[in-house]
Amino acid sequence: MSTTFPERSATETTAAYGGLVDAIGGIATVVLAIIGLAGVHTDVLMPIAIIVFGAALLIQGGTMLSEFASVPFASAEQLGGSGISSVFLVGAAGIVLGVLALIGIVTATLVSVSVIAFGAALLISSNSVRQLGTLRAAALPAASGVIPTAMASEMASGSAAVQLLAGLAAIVLGILAVVGIHAGTLVASALIVVGAAIVLSGSTLTGVVMSFMPAERQSRTHVLP
Numbered sequence: 001m002s003t004t005f006p007e008r009s010a011t012e013t014t015a016a017y018g019g020l021v022d023a024i025g026g027i028a029t030v031v032l033a034i035i036g037l038a039g040v041h042t043d044v045l046m047p048i049a050i051i052v053f054g055a056a057l058l059i060q061g062g063t064m065l066s067e068f069a070s071v072p073f074a075s076a077e078q079l080g081g082s083g084i085s086s087v088f089l090v091g092a093a094g095i096v097l098g099v100l101a102l103i104g105i106v107t108a109t110l111v112s113v114s115v116i117a118f119g120a121a122l123l124i125s126s127n128s129v130r131q132l133g134t135l136r137a138a139a140l141p142a143a144s145g146v147i148p149t150a151m152a153s154e155m156a157s158g159s160a161a162v163q164l165l166a167g168l169a170a171i172v173l174g175i176l177a178v179v180g181i182h183a184g185t186l187v188a189s190a191l192i193v194v195g196a197a198i199v200l201s202g203s204t205l206t207g208v209v210m211s212f213m214p215a216e217r218q219s220r221t222h223v224l225p
Contacts, residue, residue: 021056022059022063022203022205023202025056026053026056026195026196026197027195028049028052029053029192029194029195030192030196032049032052032191033045033046033049033188036049036188037184037188037189037192042188046107046111047098047099047110049191049195050095050097050101050110050111050114051094051099051102053191053195053198054091054093054095054114055095056198057087057090057094057198058087058092058095060091060198060202061088062088063205064084064087064129064205065084067205084125084128086120086121087125087128089121090120090121091121094114097111097113101114108183109178111177111187112177113174113178115170115173115187115190115194116171118170118174118194119167119168119169119174119190120167120171121167122163122164122198122201123164123167123168124167126167129160129201129205158204159200159201163200163201166194166196166197167197169190170190170194173187173193174186
């Protein structure tokens with residue numbers, strides 16, 4: 001007789017919480033940027049938004065790393081090519097730069113540089129979710145009877161395009177802010193863009209991973225005497 005155990009897998013839990021925290025971090029970044037854009041304590045809210053977004057990038061990097069690690073044959077080259085390392089480094093750097101800006105060390109310059117770094121990280125890692133979906137689809141057992149790749153691929157492709165455009169926009173806005181062209185307004189606008197992008201990418205990551213869970217659960221079937 002066969003008995004299926006429906007417990008949640010570690011990857012499902014990681015993706016669910018990682019996507020939720022990404023969404024919260026992205027929304028918080030957008031809210032702080034909008035308030036700063038309105039002129040309310042901009043010198044304080046912009047560095048805080050930088051710190052929040054940097055933390056969200058770190059969490060997204062950790063979530064992606066755990067998901068790639070769950071794919072049996074994901075190589076080091078594929079992991080490096082996904083841009084996860086850049087997400088980690090930029091997230092950590094963003095937190096440091098945000099703290100320095102918050103205590104008053106060349107605030108305008110540091111938040112502008114942080115925005116450029118965030119844009120570059122989104123640009124480099126824009127294809128990571130789609131690559132993860134491709135690897136997980138290839139790792140499915142041939143007899144699983146589940147083909148979740150169509151919707152997952154469409155979600156990942158749309159997210160990659162949005163993240164790519166958001167990264168490019170943030171880089172351009174950040175460069176203009178560094179040279180002193182309406183720095184406060186441009187930094188706040190860039191943070192709104194990247195915050196919205198990470199909400200979308202986090203939600204897409206969760207959706208892509210969840211779309212493969214039925215097949216994984218089917219494989220956890222034990223035969224009892």
